[in-house]
Amino acid sequence: MKFRDGMWLTAEGMRVEYAEDVYNITETERGLSLLCPSRKIFSRGDTLNQSTITIDIEAASDGILSVETTHWAGAANRGPHFDLFPDGQPKIEPQVSKSDKGTTLSAGALSATIHPDQHTFDIRFHSTDGSKPLTSLLNRSVGLAYSPAPSNPMQTGDMRDFKHYMFTQTTLGIGETVHGLGERFGAFNKVGQSITLWNADGGTSSDQAYKNVSFWLSSRGYGVFIDTPGKVDLEIGSERCSRVQTSVEGQRLKWYIIYGPTPKEVLQRYAVLTGRPGQVPSWSFGLWLSTSFTTNYDETTVNSFLEGMKERDTQVDVFHYDCFWMKAFTWTDFVFDSERFPDPKAQISRLKKSGLVKKVCVWINPYIAQHGAAFKNAAEKGYLLKRRNGDVWQWDLWQAGMGIIDFTNPEAVKWYVECLNELFDKGVDCIKTDFGERIPTLDVEWYDKSLDPHKMHNYYAFLYNKVVYEALQARYGTTEAVLFARSACAGTQRFPLVWGGDCESTPEAMAESVRGGLGLGLGGFTFWSNDIGGFEGYPAPWIYKRWVAFGLLCSHSRLHGSSSYRVPWTIDNDDKSEEGCSRTLAKWTALKTRLMPYLYAQGAKAAENGWPLSLRAICLEFPDDQTAWYLDRQFMVGDALLVAPIFEESGEVEFYLPKGKWTSFFTNRVRDGPGWFKEKHGFSSLPLYVRENTILILGKSGIKGAVYDYVEDVEVALYHVKEGASAELLDNQGNKLGTLKIGANGELEGKSLLKGSYTTSENGHEVDESYSSTIGWL
Template sequence: MKFRDGMWLPIEGMRTEYAEDIYTITRRPDGRALSLLCPTKHVRSRGHTLNLATVTLDIEAIFDGVISVEATHWFGAADAGPHFDLFPAGKPLDGASISVSDKGTTLSSGSLSATVHPDQHTFDVCFHATDGSMQLTSLLNRSVGFAYSPAPSSPMQLTDMRNFKHYMFTQTTLSVGETVHGLGERFGAFNKVGQSVTLWNADGGTSSDQAYKNVSFWLSSRGYGVFIDTPDKVELEIGSERSCRVQTSVEGQHLKWYLIYGPSPKDILYKYAILTGRAGKIPSWSFGLWLSTSFTTDYDEETVNSFLEGMKARDIPVEVFHYDCFWLKAFHWCDFVFDAERFPDPESMLSRIKTTGLVKKVCVWTNPYLGQASPVFKMAAEKGYLLRRKNGDVWQTDLWQAGMGLIDFTNPEAVEWFVGCMKRLFDTGVDSIKTDFGERIPTEDVQWHDKSINPRKMHNYYAFLYNKIVYEALQNRYGNGEAVLFARASSAGSQRFPLQWGGDCESTPEAMAESLRGGLSLGLCGFSFWSVDIGGFEGCPPPWIYKRWVALGLLCSHSRLHGSNSYRVPWTVDNDDQSEQGCTKTLAKWTALKARLMPYLYSQAAAAIAGGLPLSIRAMCLEFPEDPTSWFLDRQFMIGSSLLAAPIFEEGGRVEFYLPEGRWTNFFTGEVKSGPRWFKETHDFDTLPLYVRENTVLVLGKECQKRTVYDYTSDVQVRLYHTSKGAKAHLVDSDGNSRGTLEVGAENAIIGRNLLNGDSEVFVISG
């Protein structure tokens, strides 16, 4: 939201007030916070204190490298929930200090400090490294304030606020060359400078400025991040109102955010994970290929069996089979009852496809809505399980399902009923849940069961509740390391409930690139695991797009074939072309490659969880923050810390990519290239630029390995890529348990070979 017309004028119909002075600085008794009383005009005499608004700026040391800033106009305004669930693993207890010098009053929180300018009439709060090595950002003149809409013509009008909207805003400075990234799964330009961004969950596909996953966190190339502590609608002008500032605004009387100092982006995400949480441990079977029925296709048990038997005959193992919407009866979504006409005995059906070895696990599609055609609707409405209007009616809409209602997750009894529905699915043989939708949450004329809830804040927060409830139900049934979702909507903290996928994309190369940008941005918000609809959701992909998307999708942390009104088994895409470059052989090769990578991937997954990092898709800037080019790369990514991949978006296989400083080895050919520089290559469908970073100890399954779950320490290949003494690889088993560390000693000798079993081999690829 913009408040000004250029630098000088207010926007018509808007009145803004800015903090001009820092009149008093009050220390909190525990020495961890400063409270700044900031009049909206310069106070040069006692008379100037009358008929004058103030903004209070509270600055608090949270833990090492993290400081919070809260701007408030009127303290009497209620700060209704819901509120983000912060510090889920506990809050660190770090020291803080306050000092005064000729430079001003400084609050320090370990490595990060905030210094308030000593001159009362100079509004300047500078955030900097405590050791003085780096100035991060500042709040300068006309950077903190509030706004009214419409503009009042007299102060007396504001004694009745019912006809006015009130906004709080702050503006942090942008330095020359600084870039901004994150803010959820955003499909536009990777660098957000110059953009207006609204954090408001919406079902808008992947080709607009809307997003399913709006996360109120952004990462700066200058060594800091900002987490905005509200699930409310947040509007950001990122160098788009004032080109040298990031403006954050929210409706209400309070605005709180945390500034997180790295200095490296990995350090920032680690600290952000302390605030909002890190991903749960995810099972190794989930890394295998997921096959879906697709959305509106016509299918029954016979169709499902034909898909799975066809994949087995083509030597493409399917780890998870997913039943999308029409496992349910039409108009009944989502009452959790299999359509009896298509699936008369679902428990036996699911048992058969597992015991025959066609598939290991089963996933079903759900959403938090309930169509009124279902007999369950009347019961849920009578018991108060559905969201109501202010007059007591059940809130209903015909958008999506006729007369549908929305589950009210603020009602404990509704949650208990919903979890009971999950348990019955688990009893039937369901192992995982696709938690679709959860974005179109109404905010007007609604009354939640918890009457303290602010409906506007509930809009984004609903996704967190929805996924938390389902994820914890899975944990309670299958164990903490076996729970896995396939979620679409998210907000800050939802990374705790993996995994997420990128939503409805078209079957085009442009949509591939959009999806990749979305994954990169979401990963920079602490989401460790992410997937995409291989082949694109909307439309029927031509064979070349399907195959290029297969390569991208199998290098994501998780891989699912899914579409809208057409199947995604490979033989339906290219008339069962059996050539080496056909869809079937291409899918088989990339599926097998991912299986071989599992010892590396699952070890890197543990590290990603611990650090609050994305596994894949990982933005280049996380690994190479000192390389300025890395902050602009949005057509390539890292898989963990050691593999670089560049998807191909052209039928002919031409691709341009960037290798940072160092020696890089082509995974497929062994060719070595040195960076930093750009390269061009041309590939068939069974390869792409996949390069191994120097000083990498890469543990792989043997070439015959096709499944993702096996012994990651037995019959493996250990490849040494330009390694020096001290290079390491951490070993885990398929349950995620640590098995020790391989380390390179003198002359490429491997310390810890006793950890390897069976016919394991060591190869010096380059040295």
């Protein structure tokens, strides 16, 4: 939302008042409170008939300061509120000092300094040691606005016809870039964009997002978390080119500035503030196969899919039943379609005993269709969201007469968990928590009447996924729970995992998905997936195969479509050649299986720190490389593997390697960065480069499925290692076994942790020479 018309004019219909003076600074228990009139005070008479803004700056934790701007403090601060510091708030002793530079508040490594001149509105955020200026609040950067503009202050005695906004404008440095704000599918660098944080079911080709996360990361070594689940409007260098404007409707605006100085350290501190991702089970890293959305299926169809995959040398670890495991017009009533699944418990049991699949997932959403068995019970007992007149809130969008589960009602939560447990009793191991974006804000009344319906719109995703995730944990154990969720807000990273939503079957949509995954990873989400081959439409064989290569190098990998299947033989008429869809899928699934010792250990490390596993933006690993902050067609998998997906049918690709030695995984050819490179690949490879000083542990060739012994018969590949290089060893339950590392004499230490006939290879792993003929070095 823009409040001005260029530099000189106020936007039509707006009245804007700015904090012009710092009239008084008061020390508080946790920091400083600034009384800021909306005009400069030179005499007592100047204090009359004007607004003031209170700016409270507090030490929240080491390296974290909160900034809250308030106009009328008597306005109710209704919930819901983000669940901050879920593991407990670290103790911090605020430090206040005064000098000729002004009044400074320090929270460990981060400080804010207020200019000593009352009439110079200037608040600088910087590292406490003075080495790193971050951002500032300068002249006309904190304010309030009315719409429409009142012509007389008396009119504000009745605010029913006015909207009131609070805004701040933090400075953007020259060359500074901004990233994150959720799973956004547009340009990776947000400078120049207007962004609204409001969950919507808009696909992957618009400015709407399923996952709006009110946190952004700056290339200058800090991040900003906006502490409201309500709608937030941002003008990122798009109202004033040198500022990021944040605005909300209401009487207060609060955000936290988080210092690094590295982006990884910013995310670590952000994870302390909003929560660390849970660890996911090893089996979830394997290949997931769906029935597709609208296609018909029954036990025979499901078995034919899985038997066909096995015949074509691809192991499926998780089979997913999408919407039509329930009858049409009944979603979600938790009742299997008895015509197609007369005995679902027995069917699921047979499926697992066959060895065709390890785990089973089913689709649900928080919407209860009127014609389903669950609706009457839920409506009568008050488990559904209501209108203000007491009616159940319903509409016919998506499902006829659907209502929405009211997760603010403890009894509704209990009932919903009972429904889930009935699925678990039938053998369901994990849940796809779809939807949760279209949550109404008008003419609604939640069970908890203290809540603000507008704030509930985004926050609903947190409650929904929390309920299902914790139900899975209660049934299967803390580290065995996993979702496949579409909607999210800040904090939802605690309930992994999420996928990218409804993308088209085009190379452009694959690139959109890459950008979405990169952005979401910068919001603390460790695990992410997408619909391999695209969801909407019918992918051409070449698109499917390029997407398979990309999708199997994401943390989680799922084949899923809308009106067509994604089993490979339906894509290319069962081409059995080495370059066909089936062999391509088999090869990439086998590669991910071999990478499991690395992926699982890196996933645990990433979750502990609030980092993305894959897709990890290159700038997280190389923050001093300016080019890295603009790379949105490639990513890291953990800290050692660099991936550049291919978007051209020809197989040509251009990519960037940061400074250092990089070894092609497929050929062991070494490239020296920094620099741009071009290659041409067949369908069995892409630019997959291993960073120097890496110990890469690979599972034994030929193993099927993601779960096996990650220290038995492994290959330990050394990539230009030096003293201190290391690799963590985990078993397939996530237990830490120890560390392999390079000692002072250059020898590999910790080999006693390995079992069976392990091998060690120098400067690369044992490659398949056939790749040399399919990779062109352009």
